Amino acid sequence: MERFDYLIVGNSVGAVGCLETLRSFDKSSSIAVIGEEPHHVYSRALLPYYLDQEVPVEKMLYRPVDFYDRLGVTPVLGRRAVGLDTAGHVVKLDDGRIISYGKLLLATGGRPIVPPVPGLDTEKENICNFVALQDLQRISRLLPSAGRVVVLGGGIIGLMAAEALHKKGLEVSVVELAPRVLAPVVDEFTSRLIEEAFRRSGVAIYTGTTFKEVQGGERATGVVLTDGTSLPCDLLVVAVGVVPRVDLAREAGLAVNRGILVNQQMETSAADVYACGDCAEVYDFLMGNRRVLPLWPNAYAGGRVAAYNMLGMKREYDRATSMNAMHFFDLNIITAGLNTAGEKDGFEVVSRFDAGSRSYRRFVLKDDRIYGFTLVTGIARAGIFLHLMRRGCAVTSFKEKLLEREFGYLTIPEGLRRELLSDEGVISEHAAANQ
Amino acid sequence: MPRVVAKPEVCIGCHLCEVWCVVAHSRSKNILKAFLHETPRPVPRVVVEENLPFTLPVHCRHCNEPSCVEACISGALYRDPLTGRVEHDAGRCVGCYSCVMACPYGAVVMDEVNRKVARCDLCKEMGEPACVKQCPNRALVYQDSFTS
Ligand SMILES: Cc1cc2nc3c(=O)[nH]c(=O)nc-3n(C[C@H](O)[C@H](O)[C@H](O)COP(=O)(O)OP(=O)(O)OC[C@H]3O[C@@H](n4cnc5c(N)ncnc54)[C@H](O)[C@@H]3O)c2cc1C
Ligand code: SF4
Ligand code: SF4
Numbered sequence: 001m002e003r004f005d006y007l008i009v010g011n012s013v014g015a016v017g018c019l020e021t022l023r024s025f026d027k028s029s030s031i032a033v034i035g036e037e038p039h040h041v042y043s044r045a046l047l048p049y050y051l052d053q054e055v056p057v058e059k060m061l062y063r064p065v066d067f068y069d070r071l072g073v074t075p076v077l078g079r080r081a082v083g084l085d086t087a088g089h090v091v092k093l094d095d096g097r098i099i100s101y102g103k104l105l106l107a108t109g110g111r112p113i114v115p116p117v118p119g120l121d122t123e124k125e126n127i128c129n130f131v132a133l134q135d136l137q138r139i140s141r142l143l144p145s146a147g148r149v150v151v152l153g154g155g156i157i158g159l160m161a162a163e164a165l166h167k168k169g170l171e172v173s174v175v176e177l178a179p180r181v182l183a184p185v186v187d188e189f190t191s192r193l194i195e196e197a198f199r200r201s202g203v204a205i206y207t208g209t210t211f212k213e214v215q216g217g218e219r220a221t222g223v224v225l226t227d228g229t230s231l232p233c234d235l236l237v238v239a240v241g242v243v244p245r246v247d248l249a250r251e252a253g254l255a256v257n258r259g260i261l262v263n264q265q266m267e268t269s270a271a272d273v274y275a276c277g278d279c280a281e282v283y284d285f286l287m288g289n290r291r292v293l294p295l296w297p298n299a300y301a302g303g304r305v306a307a308y309n310m311l312g313m314k315r316e317y318d319r320a321t322s323m324n325a326m327h328f329f330d331l332n333i334i335t336a337g338l339n340t341a342g343e344k345d346g347f348e349v350v351s352r353f354d355a356g357s358r359s360y361r362r363f364v365l366k367d368d369r370i371y372g373f374t375l376v377t378g379i380a381r382a383g384i385f386l387h388l389m390r391r392g393c394a395v396t397s398f399k400e401k402l403l404e405r406e407f408g409y410l411t412i413p414e415g416l417r418r419e420l421l422s423d424e425g426v427i428s429e430h431a432a433a434n435q
Numbered sequence: 436m437p438r439v440v441a442k443p444e445v446c447i448g449c450h451l452c453e454v455w456c457v458v459a460h461s462r463s464k465n466i467l468k469a470f471l472h473e474t475p476r477p478v479p480r481v482v483v484e485e486n487l488p489f490t491l492p493v494h495c496r497h498c499n500e501p502s503c504v505e506a507c508i509s510g511a512l513y514r515d516p517l518t519g520r521v522e523h524d525a526g527r528c529v530g531c532y533s534c535v536m537a538c539p540y541g542a543v544v545m546d547e548v549n550r551k552v553a554r555c556d557l558c559k560e561m562g563e564p565a566c567v568k569q570c571p572n573r574a575l576v577y578q579d580s581f582t583s
Pocket of ligand 3: 506530552
């Protein structure tokens with residue numbers, strides 16, 4: 001039986017966060033990563049960027065081709081982990097191999113949701129998900145023969161796919177069940193700005209409705225919406241999100257809610273088993289609860305924290321919350337935290353829209369700190385706000401200033417500024433003492 | 436880990452560090468050509484904040500556990516384990532601006548013309564960062580080792 005000191009199931013960003021950290025401190029232990037997809041580690045977040053091209057796999061890679069070699073990691077690719085025995089410390093693969101581990105990380109990610117609608121079946125020739133390289137390859141093959149496409153889902157991924165397909169010259173319709181696009185992520189005003197940008201470009205957006213049925217046989221020929229609208233199509237893209245992949249964990253008896261439950265050290269309920277990324281529920285420092293936060297930085301940082309604890313260096317993951325950088329046509333948007341919350345939920349909201357530049361800033365405040373922000377168009381230096389939020393800094397005294405485009409460290413009161421800047425030595429100690 | 440440290444108390448807000456940063460990252464390395472003839476013009480990678488009479492230059496900190504690297508979806512940003520520098524491979528960058536969202540110092544500069552970002556690389560081909568060398572008031576210091 002093969003044995004590795006550290007074993008990772010799932011070969012994506014969560015895995016990379018973990019093994020890069022393991023290797024920075026431990027050059028000699030054995031590490032293996034199991035990935036069911038046959039590819040070298042690639043970035044699924046790049047899919048929308050290459051939708052309009054026949055891309056070589058190399059373009060999609062998240063780390064260089066010699067990555068596993070350089071880090072001394074054994075990749076076990078094209079193999080799925082099908083069984084986990086936490087008492088015996090072993091994982092079973094789909095080819096019958098059994099691998100034993102010292103410590104295990106589950107970074108199994110998510111599985112695309114396909115809502116139960118008559119005729120909606122991704123086995124059909126022209127109905128595709130949009131979460132994996134294989135989906136991109138399928139869509140690329142279908143593109144030359146497609147004129148009309150319907151995208152189910154007005155979230156970030158659905159909208160990014162819609163924009164890319166529109167730029168490819170297709171006639172695109174987006175169907176979203178909620179009354180507005182991106183409803184869980186941004187406030188209503190921002191949703192409207194985005195919808196406007198799409199409509200102006202000629203993409204049709206149907207909100208407050210969904211598929212009643214998909215027409216056609218082996219090939220979908222069109223969809224009928226719950227409001228009666230009929231939309232003919234040559235290609236159907238299902239982009240309504242992912243659910244955590246928890247089967248392996250659940251069958252092994254780990255505590256699982258929507259995602260695999262982990263504490264702040266990323267430990268699951270089983271000894272020596274950790275989890276991170278889209279498959280896990282992590283502690284959200286703003287909400288003060290555990291939830292699924294299926295986001296790239298969260299997977300990487302979760303993997304990193306797991307690695308520290310696997311190494312016996314105690315670390316807590318206390319910086320997770322929702323955050324997104326996105327762009328649609330000419331709109332650049334950055335959001336973090338609770339952006340759908342408003343005054344009626346007991347928060348204070350300060351916002352400003354500048355019609356000339358079409359820039360919008362909105363901050364959600366409570367107890368003297370930032371709980372969320374959305375920046376549209378003027379997004380430069382957005383990370384300063386995330387920093388203020390993560391550190392729980394008191395901001396009420398300069399809340400109006402948050403709305404200014406030139407906001408920076410010099411806008412922050414001196415005492416706080418000095419504290420924030422001395423962390424990474426932006427200013428010399430001499431200056432920190434005297435300024 | 437090397438980085439540029441600012442002395443805001445002696446920074447006079449002349450923005451020459453930005454100018455020389457642009458020159459250092461231009462193709463021609465010539466101040467006139469860089470500003471008049473290179474399109475798109477390189478963006479300065481140092482941000483000089485102004486809230487007069489105060490000014491403050493901010494550079495990438497080459498953080499130990501960089502938030503920008505954590506957020507980068509393409510792998511364009513990475514931390515070289517040998518030099519400790521945070522590097523950016525512009526060829527891989529897709530301009531998603533996740534790093535702009537993540538950097539606590541606002542040290543990732545958007546290059547909207549190229550739909551990419553730029554960030555202080557310490558002028559790694561030149562030995563000493565151009566901004567440090569050219570600052571008329573010695574408001575920038577290149578520190579080769581820094582312990583926080
Ligand atoms: C199109 C798209 C665009 C996105 N854009 C962004 C963005 O801009 N910003 C952002 O923050 N997030 C984005 N995301 C979300 C982001 O990609 C995910 O949060 C991130 O990939 C999660 O990483 P992970 O390591 O948890 O798992 P995943 O990336 O989901 O990878 C899990 C891997 O594990 C494998 N696996 C699962 N089970 C097994 C098993 N039993 N055996 C072997 N292998 C297994 C899977 O095949 C998969 O390769 C995007 C997602 C998509 C689909
Ligand atoms: S860009 Fe920002 S986060 Fe990244 S290393 Fe530099 S200072 Fe740190
Ligand atoms: S803008 Fe470029 S460097 Fe920044 S996160 Fe996106 S791909 Fe990475």
